[in-house]
Amino acid sequence: MKYVPRRLPLATMLLLLVLIVPAFLACGGDDNNADLDTPLTTGAPTATTGDDATATTDDIDASPITGGSGTAGIDTIGPFTVEELLFGKEIEAPEHEGGTLVQGGSQDISTLLPVVTQDGPSSAVQGLIFESVVSVHPDTLEPIGLLAESWDVAEDASVYTFHLRDGISWSDGEPFTAEDVEFTFLTYMNPDTGSPHGSVISAQIDSIDVLDPLTVQFTLTGTFPDFAVEIMVFNIIAKHIWEDIDPVAMHQDPGATGADPSRVVGTGPFTFEEWVSGEHLTLVPNEDYWRGAPALDAFIFKVLPDDAAAVNQLKTGEIDVSGLPPSAVGEFDGSQDVAVIDYPTLDFIFYGLNLDASKTTLFQDVEVRQALMYALDREAMLDSILFGYGEVAVGTIPTMSWAYNPDGIELKYPYDPEMAKQLLDDAGWVKGADGVREKDGQRLAFTMYTSAGNQVRESYLTVLQEYWAEIGVEMTPQFEPFPTLIERLTETFDFEAFLVGFTWGAAVDQSIMFTCDAAGGNGFNFTSYCNPEVDAILSEALSETDRDRRIELYTEFQNIVMEDLPETVMFFSRDIGGVRTRVHNLFPNGVNLLFNAHTWWVED
Numbered sequence: 001m002k003y004v005p006r007r008l009p010l011a012t013m014l015l016l017l018v019l020i021v022p023a024f025l026a027c028g029g030d031d032n033n034a035d036l037d038t039p040l041t042t043g044a045p046t047a048t049t050g051d052d053a054t055a056t057t058d059d060i061d062a063s064p065i066t067g068g069s070g071t072a073g074i075d076t077i078g079p080f081t082v083e084e085l086l087f088g089k090e091i092e093a094p095e096h097e098g099g100t101l102v103q104g105g106s107q108d109i110s111t112l113l114p115v116v117t118q119d120g121p122s123s124a125v126q127g128l129i130f131e132s133v134v135s136v137h138p139d140t141l142e143p144i145g146l147l148a149e150s151w152d153v154a155e156d157a158s159v160y161t162f163h164l165r166d167g168i169s170w171s172d173g174e175p176f177t178a179e180d181v182e183f184t185f186l187t188y189m190n191p192d193t194g195s196p197h198g199s200v201i202s203a204q205i206d207s208i209d210v211l212d213p214l215t216v217q218f219t220l221t222g223t224f225p226d227f228a229v230e231i232m233v234f235n236i237i238a239k240h241i242w243e244d245i246d247p248v249a250m251h252q253d254p255g256a257t258g259a260d261p262s263r264v265v266g267t268g269p270f271t272f273e274e275w276v277s278g279e280h281l282t283l284v285p286n287e288d289y290w291r292g293a294p295a296l297d298a299f300i301f302k303v304l305p306d307d308a309a310a311v312n313q314l315k316t317g318e319i320d321v322s323g324l325p326p327s328a329v330g331e332f333d334g335s336q337d338v339a340v341i342d343y344p345t346l347d348f349i350f351y352g353l354n355l356d357a358s359k360t361t362l363f364q365d366v367e368v369r370q371a372l373m374y375a376l377d378r379e380a381m382l383d384s385i386l387f388g389y390g391e392v393a394v395g396t397i398p399t400m401s402w403a404y405n406p407d408g409i410e411l412k413y414p415y416d417p418e419m420a421k422q423l424l425d426d427a428g429w430v431k432g433a434d435g436v437r438e439k440d441g442q443r444l445a446f447t448m449y450t451s452a453g454n455q456v457r458e459s460y461l462t463v464l465q466e467y468w469a470e471i472g473v474e475m476t477p478q479f480e481p482f483p484t485l486i487e488r489l490t491e492t493f494d495f496e497a498f499l500v501g502f503t504w505g506a507a508v509d510q511s512i513m514f515t516c517d518a519a520g521g522n523g524f525n526f527t528s529y530c531n532p533e534v535d536a537i538l539s540e541a542l543s544e545t546d547r548d549r550r551i552e553l554y555t556e557f558q559n560i561v562m563e564d565l566p567e568t569v570m571f572f573s574r575d576i577g578g579v580r581t582r583v584h585n586l587f588p589n590g591v592n593l594l595f596n597a598h599t600w601w602v603e604d
Helices: 010-016 119-124 179-191 198-204 246-254 307-316 326-332 366-374 379-384 417-426 455-469 481-494 532-543 547-564
Strands: 074-077 100-105 133-136 143-146 148-154 158-165 205-212 214-222 270-276 279-283 297-301 321-323 338-352 391-392 437-439 445-451 473-481 497-503 565-582
Touching: 010 307, 133 246, 143 148, 158 179, 179 198, 179 205, 179 214, 179 270, 205 445, 307 326, 307 565, 326 338, 326 481, 366 417, 366 547, 366 565, 379 391, 379 455, 379 565, 445 455, 445 481, 455 473, 455 497, 481 497, 532 547
Parallel strands: 100 297, 100 321, 445 473, 445 497
Antiparallel strands: 074 148, 133 143, 148 158, 158 214, 205 214, 270 279, 279 297, 321 565, 338 497, 338 565, 391 565
C-alpha cells in the first residue's frame, strides 16, 4: 500500500536517502521469526536485522490438521514425498556444477547452535546445516514433513506421533533417529540452556516417548492444533554430539562457537567450514545429503560494513544475494545482472519500553506509552523511510496470517499530537523550563537503542526523536552493534527503550513475546510486560480448535496489548531482495527461503 507523503520533520529528510539492507537470507531456516529474525524454512520466532516493509492479506487455511487419512480418533498427515518438499516450484537442472554463492549482510551471526539462537542471521545460516521435523509451505503456511515423512494427530490434538524418514544420516555419518528428536526438545526445554524458546515449548509438552528408532510421540499438556507448525519447526541437533555437554556450557562449546568444525553436525545440505567473526562464514556441501548433494562448491555469508557496501557489491558482482533498501530499488532499473524481488513477510518493526521499575520508572503510566504512539505520523514514516514497501500496523498479527483482523482492533493510534499532549497533561507530566516534560522531579527523557549500521533503524530513531520532541519528550538515539544489542535485550536488560524488527513463524501464537513467563530471558518479552488476562487468552487460543473462535480470542488479546502498549508494533514489513541473474533456483519469500538450497546453482 502506498501513501501520499506527509511532512516529516525537516532535519530528517536528508537522513532518509540511504536506508538499510534487509536480512535477505536471514528471515527463517529449515526450522524457519526475528532483526530479531526467525528460522528460515519452518517458522519459529526470532529477532531480525532485516529491513522493514509488509505483506498483502490472503485467506490462508493454515490449519496443521489437514490431509491424509486416518483411523477413528486419529488424523494422519502425509505421507509427504521428497518431491513435495519443492512445493511445486520449477527447478532448473544445473548447467554448471560447483561455484560459490555469496550472500552479503551487515550483521554477523552469533552462534552455530540452534538451541540458544536469538537472532536472524544465525538462524538463517543454521538452516543450511540443520533441519527440522516439519517444514512450512512458503505460500500457504501449511506444515509439511521434512525429517518426518508423516504424523498422526489425536482427535483432540493433544497427542502427535511423528514417523521419521528412513535412511537419513548426520553429516558425520551417524544415523538420525527418534532419540535425536527427543534429546533436542528436552534440551530446548532445559532452563539451564537459556534457550529463548524454552518457555513456549515447555508450556506445551508434557512428555516425549521414543516408540522405535523412527517414531517419536509427543503428549501435550492440552489441545494444541498448531503444534506441528509452531513447535516442530525448531532445528534438531545430534544427541551423540551434545549429550555429554553441560547445558549451562552449551553456548560456549566449540560446536556453538565454530572453534571445532567437527562438532557442527547437522542433517542439512551444507556443513560448516569456518567462521571469521566480523568477516565471513563459509559452508561447504554435505555430499551425503539425503535429498542429493548440493550443486554449489560453497556458500559464503559475507559481513559488510554497512548498507551502501551491500548495494555496491551486489552491483559489482562481489556478492550474489542481498536485501535492498527501498531507496536503492531504482538503481537496478533495467539491470540485466540483478533481479529485484519484493515479497510479503511475517515481519514487523516495533519499539519496546522497559516496564521493570528497577531499570526505569518512566513508562509506568499507560498514558505515557499511548502518548508516544499518538505522536507518530506512521503513514508519513512509511512513505518517506520505506517508500511505501509496508503497511502501518493495526494490531500485532501480520497481514499474511489468517488471524489478521484489522476491523476488530479498537485502538489504531492515528497521528494525533494533540491527543498525545492531552494524555501527558492528564498523567501529570508538564513541560519544564527546557521544554521537556517532568513529573515529581523526573524528566521525561530516555535513551533508545537500535542496531548500528542499519540506516533504516537509525532513520526511525531520528524521526521518533523529532516527533516526540514536539510533545515535550526527550529521546536520545543510541546505536550499537547488533550482538551487543541482543545481549542488552536478552541478558542484562539494561535499557530504557529499544527499536528492532521481529519475524514470526507460520503459527499465530505470540506468547513468546507477550506472556509473563516469556520475560527475563525465557522468550522475547524484553520489556517485562505481565498481564494475567493476556496469558489466559493466549492459553485458551492455543487449545481452541475452532478457527472463528480463535480469531475472536486473538483479536481480544490484541486489543488488550494495544491499550497497554508494552511493545509497540509500528509497521508490518515487505522485504526487497536483489539476486544476481547468475543465481538459479533461488525463490525469495518471507517464510521458507532455504527449502531447496541443495538445488541452487550459479553460472560461471
